[in-house]
Amino acid sequence: MKNQICEFEKAVVKDFEQGIQNEKLAFHVKECAACREALKVASWMQNFAAATAPKRALPTPGFLWWKSKIIEKQEAGRRAAQPIVWTQTAAIILVIITTAWLAIKYQSKFSTVIENFSASIELIATPFLIAFVFAAVVCIAVAFKWREPSRKN
Numbered sequence: 001m002k003n004q005i006c007e008f009e010k011a012v013v014k015d016f017e018q019g020i021q022n023e024k025l026a027f028h029v030k031e032c033a034a035c036r037e038a039l040k041v042a043s044w045m046q047n048f049a050a051a052t053a054p055k056r057a058l059p060t061p062g063f064l065w066w067k068s069k070i071i072e073k074q075e076a077g078r079r080a081a082q083p084i085v086w087t088q089t090a091a092i093i094l095v096i097i098t099t100a101w102l103a104i105k106y107q108s109k110f111s112t113v114i115e116n117f118s119a120s121i122e123l124i125a126t127p128f129l130i131a132f133v134f135a136a137v138v139c140i141a142v143a144f145k146w147r148e149p150s151r152k153n
């Protein structure tokens with residue numbers, strides 16, 4: 001095949017792409033090998049573009065920006081709530097440990113504790129005081145860990 005260049009090639013391809021049927025150009029295409037080749041390529045390109053086109057149109061940039069802002073805010077909220085979740089988990093573990101410790105240590109005195117609740121308030125208060133101090137230390141540690149990244153900014 002010769003590498004021919006025809007002055008009507010662009011016009012032929014443009015008319016094909018726009019779906020225009022020009023009698024004179026149609027007659028020329030029958031006679032000109034270069035235009036027939038150009039038309040074949042244009043047709044193939046159009047089919048290829050149609051076959052590879054995405055099924056769904058992309059969302060608008062404004063929608064993507066809006067959605068990214070929402071995701072950003074949700075992530076910030078999740079990060080902000082994380083110390084609370086850690087503190088809650090620590091508190092739950094603390095309660096379980098304290099309860100188990102109380103149950104084991106004062107197993108024999110437990111019935112007495114119930115009978116003389118007012119007299120044994122110290123017995124109950126001491127472990128809870130220890131637990132409270134421990135929880136406060138955990139809260140302070142978590143708060144400091146949480147504040148660290150914001151200092152860098």
Ligand SMILES: [Zn+2]
Pocket residue numbers: 006007008009028029032033034035
């Ligand atoms: Zn031609």
